[in-house]
Amino acid sequence: MTLIKTLCALLLMLCCITVLAATKPIGGDFTLTDHHGETFELKQQRGKVVVMFFGYTWCPMVCPESLSHMAQVLRELEDKADQVKVVFITVDPERDTVEKLSQYVPYFNPNLIGLTGSAEATKQVADAYRARFTIKKKHATDDRYAVDHSADIYVLDRGGKVASIIPFGMPAQHILKVVSSVLEEGSAEAQAVKVSKVIPVKPPAKKLAFETLEKVTVEVAVPLVTFRPVDLNGQSFDLSAHIGKPLLINFWASWCPPCRAELPALNKAWAALKDDGVEMLAVNVGENKDAINAFLEDYPIDFPVLMDEAGDSMAQWKIKGMPTTIMLNASGEVVYHIAGERAWDSEGVLSQIRSLSQ
Structure with a gap:
């Protein structure tokens, strides 16, 4: 009888522990390192609304889209923007060093904050917010791995408590509405707090997909003839002069790891295609001449390099992340949007x- 009572007591304790764990609120204070190399403590942000999300710099689509939305939110908050801190927490601290984040995060908006830390500290923060991530290394020395991660946006009120969790995929105007609500009222009751859902952001699982191009119909906002990037000497480059030949335009940035990773393959492609009547252009988005030239010293590009310092191509060509490559046929029609x-x-x-030349 005593043994049965003891077992019942243990089971009751386990049930209580399980219930407590399940009802533990999402969130909590943490300490990480920002992209300036300074200590970032969440508790020091009391009095401000904090908007935070998890991701990594190699993320091809999800993270650039979220960062772009956050940049738009900060712009539209105008004089209220100084009451909001937007935080991007990397789930890939092995590759996302302070230096890497300092190149990546400010590109979207200088007021965004990138955070990194040890693998243990990163997991602790993710667990506290019930965010999930899985590093998909194929082998121990794999340095081009993907990371599957939850992509919800957490809005913390002025007291540091989670007021809302916005699922990935919501437009910037929706995020702005929620953040504005928390700024004004301290909560966003219409937004239910829930456990994050993992958004797969890994590259194509099959090698075949990586070595093929999927045709996508993209309606470009402006005709090719009106898109006028400049060369590294500041001279306007007339793309319309290239109509009549297949044209590959690669949009890239120096802070973008996948852009750097694919450059050797692009140079080899140029060597193989230049005698087949195919034109190739590399358009840098958002950086100035000095930054581009410094990058080219370490990562030479063999085909013409152009600049779009204002970033107009992002909207004109429906670009949501880097790198993006657009291929046009000899008639100037978009055939591939990769x-x-x-x-x-x-x-x-x-x-x-080559088939575009036929």
Whole structure:
């Protein structure tokens, strides 16, 4: 009888522990390192609304889209923007160093804050907010791995408590409405707090997909003839002069790891295609001449490099992340609109590009 009572007591304790764990509120204070190398303590942000989300710099689509939305929210908050802190927490601290984040995060908006820390500290913060992530290394030395991660946006009130969790995919205007509500009222009751859902952001699982181009119909906002990037000497470059030949335009940035990773393949593709009547251009988005030239010293590009310092191409060409490559046929029609890295020097891709000349 005593043994049965003891077992019942243990079961009751386990049930209580389980219930307490399940009802533990989402969130909590943490300490990480920001992209300036300074200590960032959440508790020091009391009095401000904090908007935070998890991601990593190699993320091809989800994170750039979220960061772009956050940049838009800060712009539209105008004089209230100084009451809001927007925080991007990397789930890939092995690659996302302070230096890497300092190149990546400010590109979207100088007031965004990138945070990193040890693997243990990162997991503790993610667990506290019930965010999930899985590093998809194929082997111990794999340095081009993807990370599956939850992509919800957490809005913390002025007291540091989670007031709302916004699921990934909501437009910037919706995020702005929620943040404004928390600023004004301290809560956003219409937004239910729930456990994050994992958003797969890994590259194509099959090698075949990486070595092929998927045709996508994209309605470009402006005709090709009105898109006028400049060359590294500041001279306007007339893209319309290239109509009549297949044209590959690669949009890239120096802070973008996948952009750097695919450059050798693009150079090899240029060597293989330049005698086949195919034109290739590399358009840098958002950076100035000095930054581009410094980058090219370490990562040379063999085909023409152009600049779009104002970033107009992002809206004009429906670009949501870097790198993005657009291919036009000889008539100037968009045939391929490719987001993310590709094996441009593979036989499959080269064959598809050459077919545009036929």
